[in-house]
Amino acid sequence: MNRMERGPGLGLSGLSVTEAGARLRRGEVSPVDLVDACLSRIAATQDELNLYITVLDETARTKAVQAEMEIRRGRLRGPLHGIPFAVKDNYHVKGVLTTAGSRLMLDHMAEETATIIARLEAAGAILLGKLNTWEYGTGNGEVHHDLPFPVARNPWNPDRFTGGSSTGAGAAVAAGAAMFALGSDTGGSVRLPAAACGVQGMKATFGRISRKGMLPNCWSSDVPGPLTWTAEDNALVLSMICGVDPLDESTRDVPVPDFAAGLRAGRVEGMRIGVVRDFGEGAPAFQPALAENCERMAKVLEGLGAVVEEARLPAPLPAYRNTLSVINWSESYSIHEKDFLERHHEMGFALRDKMMSGSMVRAADYLAAQRYRRELSAATDAMMQSYDAVLMPTTSMVAPAFGDNDVVRAYTYAATTSIQNVTGHPAFAVASGFDDDGMPTSVQITTKYFDELTALVVAHAWERAADPREARPAA
């Protein structure tokens, strides 16, 4: 049963970051009000939805009081000052447990804070806690209910999957249990929860955002990313977390624009926008609502002055998926091999299953996959030169019910998200509407390397024209 409600029925905790920031600046609400509203929402939903692994209620309240005093004295640090947020429990926060959702990490006290969390806290954002996740943010796509924390559930329908691996992140934003969240994306782990839960999730260009202090899954694909209620919120967070980090040598020294200002000033008029309709041999069948809502978004953008035409990927979708699987199995196994050999009985089935796969990949196949990846990246980038943005359904289905693991696994493995993890391009998963059962659908907007701004502009235009972001899961 879907539980939708029109209008911002969640009170203060359901405000967008942008709106909450505006009210803070006008003195209509305080950081304490916002933190208390989110903590109340967490308390009201935790038993049913299992969104959080750790709630930092005392420190969040203390920081909210400090933020309130600073703001009253006129020392507003920026648009995130006083805004409550949460992070997937694969990020380190000094003095807080990092469990990674695993029995192997239940007593792991972090001794450092991830670079991007430190940046957000320096900007005045207030950490509410650590969110549910698949074990180590990885697995075989299945849900076996065998981890130390109960599985997170979808606030649109608790019988449904949240998308993974950032299972708590999309659900927490949709439920109003955090104003924004950080996830991490190796094969779609930001975009899939965003799609399942009807929120906006950005996988930026590989190298755009520091991974320092985030547990690895697959070194050559991992990208941290924000999940937010609106595109403008995503722009505000991105501006704080993007940029080179001397502690993560994968990051690139590329200028970081003021994404929010760029989003507000941007126009889709005159943009050339491609729509991928044919994903090639072996691609999954898409549920009608996914394809129809993608076409609807294209039509709306066309009405705003964009030139829309069909785009063709240089290779079938399974070529991207298989390439990423071989790379991910290998790198993930190299990360977890010691624990797999010595403590595999403490791992959940989904991680053990993936480790088995990883143990069997031949070096020749791994190297072939990395070399083919370069060809795929170059060919995909050549296609992208013809467009400002390319649209495609993020997934082939809406969030499925728990129970049939063949279907749950297919939610991840029949998605289109692996394309941009192979090539490194940015991709923004944006809510595109609902199916007949009221479950959210999603479109991902892909752009050229380091051009996240154009994806934000397109998403913002779509929201203003067709999706004012009013429908929320019922409180």
Add this chain to the structure above:
Amino acid sequence: MSEFDWTDAEIAAWCRRIGLPAPDAETAERLRVQAGKVSAAGRTVPRVSEKDLEPATALRVPG
């Protein structure tokens, strides 16, 4: 040895090689399925020209 249909002895040898105890029947069957899946995925990855010997092509990450 077929990579798509490992025998019980091959699976037991594989487990020894990577440091796992000999598997029970259920685990051996799961390993047999995994081996087929992994081999199939690896074989679908096209090989670039064998004349392309630039070493950096193997390891450079995208972007």
